[in-house]
Amino acid sequence: MDRIQPGQEWPHKLLAWFDQNRRDLPWREGRPRNPYYVWVSEIMLQQTRTEAVKPYFESWKRRFPTIEALAEAKEADVLHAWQGLGYYSRARNLHKAAREIAEKYGGAIPEDKKDVRALPGIGEYTAGAILSMAYGKHEAAVDGNVLRVYARLYGIESDILKSAGRKEITTLVEKTLPARAGDFNEALMDLGSEVCVPKHPKCEKCPLHGECAALRLGLENVLPIRTPKKKQKESIVCCAVMIKEGKALFHLRPSKGMLSSMWELPMVLSDSEKDGVKMLEKLLGGKAGERIWTYTHVFTHRIWHMKAYLFHGAKEPEGDYRWYSCEEYREIPLAGPHAKLAAYIEPYLEE
DNA sequence: AAGGCGGGGTC
């Protein structure tokens, strides 16, 4: 009778495949692996594709070559290096953790699970990844790839985004984790991103195709099961382009919440453009001039319909506002779509 | 348990 569940030996088959097919990635260079590189890359890779991370990782290495260098950097410079990568609390936490490692652990990432797990920005997955890949510990690292691969391999129909499904698979991973846990974890990632991909998995190329319950049952395009996401809330965002003596007025966003501690052109959120303009005029105590730019920016859970107006003779509001020239604002962290607006207004600053 | 938090590639 045909077996539905995979055999005991599949982890070794996967490792053999990995030995022939491992991806060559910038953060995988050197043996033993540089724990700092493993850490930085794992944080950058959270909810972010490999191709998007590569250029950021390379410039990060030059800018902050060691944990000490990162610890000594200013937060604004750290955010600037992260600009465009998204989920900026990752950068903030990386920076905080670097300072903690420098102070408490003499500049070396601790090897104890409890200590690593306590660092800001390091959750269950990242702790497992660092400990297994950099320190050779016997730890699982369950991320989206692993959830998908196991859901298919074992024919698991639980929702992988809910804690029950996640727990079910984590237990299974811990049970199947072989020696060479670090390689095994990387092998699962490589399989997940090259072969066992979310849509239309390439089962004919899979070293485990003979073991896969989903394939056997014809469910390879059905599993994994995951709850659909909610749709975004839409807003109108009116922005003011105020220019004085070759400089534009910028505002520093608060240190909490979305795009925290990043700079933006003065803006207000509203449900209609008319209301937005009125609010902006009240904020700046002036009159909106020509509308020079519109753009729709889509976040994961929010949509901003942006409208930028020229403002003349208005006053600088109270709070965290500053005038910056082009050369200056290229060096500060700019919030999402405001980087695009800032680039667009450069010609206006020349006059 | 659910929601906030970015940006971009891909179909």
Add this chain to the structure above:
DNA sequence: GACCCAGCCTT
């Protein structure tokens, strides 16, 4: 358009 990615933190 919709989907989803090497998740974590707060509520």
